[in-house]
Amino acid sequence: MVKVGVAGYGVIGQRLADGVARQKDMCLVGIADLAPTLSIRALKERGMPYALYLVEGADKAKFDQAGIPVSGTFADLIGKVDIMLDSSPGGVGAKNKELYAKAGVKAIFQGGEKNTVADVFFHGYANYEKGYGASYLKLTSCNTTGLIRSVDCLDRAYGLDRVAITIIRRVADPGDYHRGLTNALEIDRAPSHQAVDLMSIMPHIEATGILVHTPVTHGHIITVLAHAKKGRITKDQALEAFKTHDRIRVVRIEDGFRGNASFFRYARDLGNPRGDMYEIGLWEDCIVESGDNIMYAINIPQESVTIPETMDGIRAALKMQPDSKSATAETNKYLGMARWKQG
Ligand SMILES: NC(=O)c1ccc[n+]([C@@H]2O[C@H](COP(=O)([O-])OP(=O)(O)OC[C@H]3O[C@@H](n4cnc5c(N)ncnc54)[C@H](O)[C@@H]3O)[C@@H](O)[C@H]2O)c1
The missing domain is CATH 3.30.360.10 (Dihydrodipicolinate Reductase; domain 2)
Known part of the structure; x- marks a missing residue:
């Protein structure tokens, strides 16, 4: 089972976390964020289905005040995963990359980062094979x-x-x-x-x-x-x-x-x-x-369209499937894609 973490539980991050949780061959270890945002507060109200880790600069007292359980530091999360999905605000991912590199952990960045953050600018259908085995991918916007x-x-x-x-x-x-x-x-x-x-x-x-x-x-x-x-x-x-x-x-x-x-x-x-x-x-x-x-x-649908291709990115970087056809088919199966064709 491939172990995945998500950094930045915002618009994209919460959807990436849900997407990973639905992949039966992946395990979501946890998410990391900086502040007790509305999305984090909603997570707490839902009973903390995902473990929360705090990035450097986070004020833990604010999480304690809001009664939000914290499972550890960003470094703890990075130390437990095979790959990080970085959906922090544009530009922050490049800084986080230093931590991923130090820990020898692969990562996938989202569209707001510069292309130079990654080895491969990635799309699950158009160039899956280029991302195969790569350490750092950047998803298209x-x-x-x-x-x-x-x-x-x-x-x-x-x-x-x-x-x-x-x-x-x-x-x-x-x-x-x-x-x-x-x-x-x-x-x-x-x-x-x-x-x-x-x-x-x-x-x-x-x-x-x-x-x-x-x-x-x-x-x-x-x-x-x-x-x-x-x-x-x-x-x-x-x-x-x-x-x-x-x-x-x-x-x-x-x-x-x-x-x-x-x-x-x-x-x-x-x-x-x-x-x-x-x-x-x-x-x-x-x-x-x-x-x-x-x-x-x-x-x-801008908030959720990149989720499937990011799952493909995990499959490519961690060599889970050899080609786009087999990888996208797995992702699609777990996300319940194309149900509309079955009527
Ligand atoms: N919103 C969209 O429609 C959309 C679509 C495709 C791609 N993207 C890209 O996805 C990435 C994230 O965008 P978003 O809209 O989800 O942003 P967002 O502002 O909704 O969420 C970012 C989250 O990261 C947290 N954060 C702040 N500093 C952090 C740090 N140092 N480490 C970890 N987390 C930190 C914030 O508290 C926030 O919860 C960007 O690269 C963006 O360009 C966004």
Whole structure:
């Protein structure tokens, strides 16, 4: 049984902890954080299903005051695991890496860290084999994770050489008061980092794109214009490929999936904790052909989309499965992916 720890029990960290707890071939040893945040307080109210360790700088008295049991120090946690999933705030992971390196423990970092923090910039489908046995992986950001799932899906089925994307990006997570109360759109300098990141993981595809921030919190939407290496991809061919992918949920507007909020509401109706969705959504009625290009739109549930690919990262780094196909199949089985296909 592979032993895993999580550093930073925030938006991503609590979902990583849940994700690991669901993998029957992994054991979640514990989580580490700095402050008695709402997420930590909720953990205590749930009976501390995960052991808590404190990172350096944490004020233990504050945890004691709140009656939150503490199981030890960050070093104690690192000493008990095979791999750390670091989901501390962007930039902090690079500092934590020094502790992981000293203890000889592998680690997976999230999108907010610089690429230089890791040996391999990783995606469970597109470059699993590169991460095989690696000591330090960095996961793609939420948008890039979902984007690559869909681009890799078409690329494997038909071969792509070019994509152009537009990202309509949620500006904050629910409850992010520090981002302010906004009512404006803001555009980033092009090309967006997600297009550049895609090329770093899939160098055979030329990618570019534009990103627009929007004052919403429930998911990003990305439109993708993709060009095949040879010939052209029809709408039916694209749909056929997307429907076979276990991390892509194909939906229709006419069934009620009108936008990002529909996915969030549907996830809550399914009873998914926090309204999480591991899969990206893809609208069947928004796949269109334009000359030699195929165009489609996907929904990215930013808080939970990177969890499956992070589980794949554990499998790669610790050589649990030899290739993407077998690794993603294990992760998907334990996370209950593609239940929607069984009706
Ligand atoms: N929020 C998203 O939608 C999203 C999506 C994909 C990737 N990411 C990436 O995931 C990472 C974490 O983002 P988040 O949104 O979960 O942040 P967050 O602010 O919600 O959580 C960070 C947690 O780390 C804790 N922390 C602070 N200092 C620490 C330290 N020294 N060691 C350990 N923990 C510490 C904080 O108390 C907090 O609980 C970032 O790299 C981010 O870019 C975020």
